[in-house]
Amino acid sequence: MALLELHDVKKSFGDKQVLKGLNFEVPEGSIFGFVGENGAGKTTTMKMILGLETIDSGNILIDGTKVHYGNSNINREIEYLPDVPEYYGYMNPTEYLTLCGQLTGIPKRDLPNKIVKMLKTVDLPINKRRIHGFSRGMKQRLGIAQALLNSPRLLICDEPTSALDPIGRSEFLSLLASLKGKTTIIFSTHILNDVERISDRVGILHDGILKANDSLDNLKQQYAKSQIIFEFESNALAQRANQIIGPKSILKQRKVILNYEDDYHTNAESALKLLLKNHLVPISMKSQETSLEDIFMEVTS
Amino acid sequence: MNNTDIFMNNLPLFIPLILLEVILDVAALVHIFRHKNYRVGNRLLWVLLTLLFNPIGAILYFIIGRETY
Amino acid sequence: MRNTWFFIRKESLESLRSYHLLIIAIVFIIFGIEGPLMAKLTPDILKMASSSSFTIKMPDPTSIDAWQQYYKNMTQIGIFVLVVIFSGTVSGEVSRGTLVNLVTKGLSRYSIIIAKYFVAYMQWCFAILITFLINWAYTAYYFPDNKTPNVWSGMSLLIIFGLMFVAVTIFGSTLSNSNYMGFLTAVVVFIILTLLNLFKEFKHYNPIALVTDNMSLIKGTKQIDTIMPAIWITIVSSIVIIYLAILILNKKRL
Numbered sequence: 001m002a003l004l005e006l007h008d009v010k011k012s013f014g015d016k017q018v019l020k021g022l023n024f025e026v027p028e029g030s031i032f033g034f035v036g037e038n039g040a041g042k043t044t045t046m047k048m049i050l051g052l053e054t055i056d057s058g059n060i061l062i063d064g065t066k067v068h069y070g071n072s073n074i075n076r077e078i079e080y081l082p083d084v085p086e087y088y089g090y091m092n093p094t095e096y097l098t099l100c101g102q103l104t105g106i107p108k109r110d111l112p113n114k115i116v117k118m119l120k121t122v123d124l125p126i127n128k129r130r131i132h133g134f135s136r137g138m139k140q141r142l143g144i145a146q147a148l149l150n151s152p153r154l155l156i157c158d159e160p161t162s163a164l165d166p167i168g169r170s171e172f173l174s175l176l177a178s179l180k181g182k183t184t185i186i187f188s189t190h191i192l193n194d195v196e197r198i199s200d201r202v203g204i205l206h207d208g209i210l211k212a213n214d215s216l217d218n219l220k221q222q223y224a225k226s227q228i229i230f231e232f233e234s235n236a237l238a239q240r241a242n243q244i245i246g247p248k249s250i251l252k253q254r255k256v257i258l259n260y261e262d263d264y265h266t267n268a269e270s271a272l273k274l275l276l277k278n279h280l281v282p283i284s285m286k287s288q289e290t291s292l293e294d295i296f297m298e299v300t301s
Numbered sequence: 302m303n304n305t306d307i308f309m310n311n312l313p314l315f316i317p318l319i320l321l322e323v324i325l326d327v328a329a330l331v332h333i334f335r336h337k338n339y340r341v342g343n344r345l346l347w348v349l350l351t352l353l354f355n356p357i358g359a360i361l362y363f364i365i366g367r368e369t370y
Numbered sequence: 371m372r373n374t375w376f377f378i379r380k381e382s383l384e385s386l387r388s389y390h391l392l393i394i395a396i397v398f399i400i401f402g403i404e405g406p407l408m409a410k411l412t413p414d415i416l417k418m419a420s421s422s423s424f425t426i427k428m429p430d431p432t433s434i435d436a437w438q439q440y441y442k443n444m445t446q447i448g449i450f451v452l453v454v455i456f457s458g459t460v461s462g463e464v465s466r467g468t469l470v471n472l473v474t475k476g477l478s479r480y481s482i483i484i485a486k487y488f489v490a491y492m493q494w495c496f497a498i499l500i501t502f503l504i505n506w507a508y509t510a511y512y513f514p515d516n517k518t519p520n521v522w523s524g525m526s527l528l529i530i531f532g533l534m535f536v537a538v539t540i541f542g543s544t545l546s547n548s549n550y551m552g553f554l555t556a557v558v559v560f561i562i563l564t565l566l567n568l569f570k571e572f573k574h575y576n577p578i579a580l581v582t583d584n585m586s587l588i589k590g591t592k593q594i595d596t597i598m599p600a601i602w603i604t605i606v607s608s609i610v611i612i613y614l615a616i617l618i619l620n621k622k623r624l
Contacts, residue, residue: 086467090387102376314407
């Protein structure tokens with residue numbers, strides 16, 4: 001069953017219609033990568049799911065309950081990690097997490113242990129140092145801690161990896177991946193690598209609607225654009241090779257790109273045979289699989 | 302009757318008053334020197350205001366000059 | 371309701387760590403000492419200022435002078451210092467975005483307003499009382515006369531006036547993201563109420579009586595009954611204003 005459903009959700013800011021009827025569902029336990037250009041409406045969509053933004057028309061249902069603006073009754077099961085989390089700088093992390101835990105209704109006796117465990121998980125020091133001296137990365141990690149403290153059913157992360165260094169990013173992604181099955185996660189990003197690494201579903205938001213919404217494998221099949229790239233020593237050689245291999249290839253300076261369908265083996269073999277028969281020996285040859293980037297480019301172009 | 306007499310006659314009033322203003326000024330100066338950024342103005346301005354205008358300078362610093370976080 | 375309590379604790383910690391409580395304590399202790407001090411010094415200062423050939427016969431200062439100084443300090447400076455301190459309480463959080471996390475965790479917006487109102491009002495009472503007690507102690511020591519029999523009634527009016535004045539400040543603070551809006555709103559309301567006092571028919575109902583009639587009350591020349599309507603209006607309007615502040619925050623994008 002879908003934990004989150006959006007039905008024909010529309011939203012305008014002034015004259016500009018940002019969302020033109022958004023429809024999608026996120027099944028319970030999945031990790032949903034929400035991709036789109038800057039300004040496509042990802043943050044707006046997330047804020048509407050959280051009840052922090054008004055909905056012009058349409059419905060958002062969480063576990064079958066309609067979301068109302070400003071209403072936080074169902075919010076206890078949802079946690080949010082904003083792109084730039086803001087805290088009370090005069091508190092230390094333990095104090096802040098205590099406030100968060102109290103508000104989400106974690107029993108008093110469980111709270112101190114939970115907080116210590118969570119601070120260790122996100123690798124923040126457990127001392128009296130106040131938040132206002134924290135770096136962006138530390139604030140981001142505190143953001144993860146506050147979001148995961150209550151083991152939410154639905155976790156919504158807005159560009160969670162943008163402030164982290166490569167190591168922090170990798171750790172964060174593993175942390176998200178480890179929640180798979182227990183927590184439904186929606187996370188927006190423009191770093192497509194992150195999505196490929198952990199998502200089982202991808203939604204591509206473009207032009208106010210969800211242009212694609214499927215599992216990564218299905219998308220790859222749907223937008224399959226398998227290629228073999230041959231590289232030659234000179235432009236002249238590449239040009240000859242391009243003529244020989246035939247209509248399905250494209251010439252790009254010293255490279256010849258062959259688009260194919262079906263099986264790699266048969267296609268590569270026949271192409272190579274043709275080339276060798278004409279004494280054209282490529283200096284490199286590689287097979288390129290469809291990446292999310294290709295799919296993204298194709299969907300949004 | 303001169304100034305010293307007035308001061309000595311009203312010691313129970315003057316001592317706590319002076320003490321408080323000193324505490325406030327010291328607290329403000331310590332805070333000013335321990336922070337680099339201010340919501341309004343700069344370090345020199347706040348040090349001068351605190352020292353010259355007692356106790357308004359220090360109060361103003363804590364209310365509008367101190368960086369909030 | 372539990373969340374309101376948790377947010378009250380957060381607000382109290384904030385008041386402590388942001389030095390607000392310290393400033394209030396020091397400023398209002400200074401005001402408390404200043405009342406009797408000015409009352410005692412005024413004759414001496416005048417004596418020094420006048421040339422020695424004249425000997426002005428100054429009446430000895432009384433408790434009335436000390437209390438007059440207290441109400442002057444409180445109603446002309448004191449309450450505005452408080453309002454400046456409370457001014458950014460909602461706007462600051464909205465403009466910085468610190469409420470987003472907490473609201474998504476289930477903190478109701480009305481809890482935010484009620485907790486902020488409560489903690490700000492507690493600080494108001496603390497300020498009024500600390501000045502009052504110090505002034506009272508010194509006055510009893512230096513001017514042990516019986517010209518001011520009803521000291522409590524004058525002060526309690528300031529306490530009641532705070533209900534409305536703090537509410538107005540919080541309301542103003544929800545109106546815009548500027549940290550000065552709360553202060554401005556309070557000042558504008560104060561001016562309007564002062565102007566309304568020009569009309570005789572309004573005087574009994576005007577909350578401003580709570581900060582202008584204090585001296586006549588403690589001297590006993592005026593009875594509290596005569597301003598009861600103004601007291602009731604103050605209390606009722608504070609509830610209405612806080613309700614409006616909640617309605618505005620409910621609609622506000624955090």
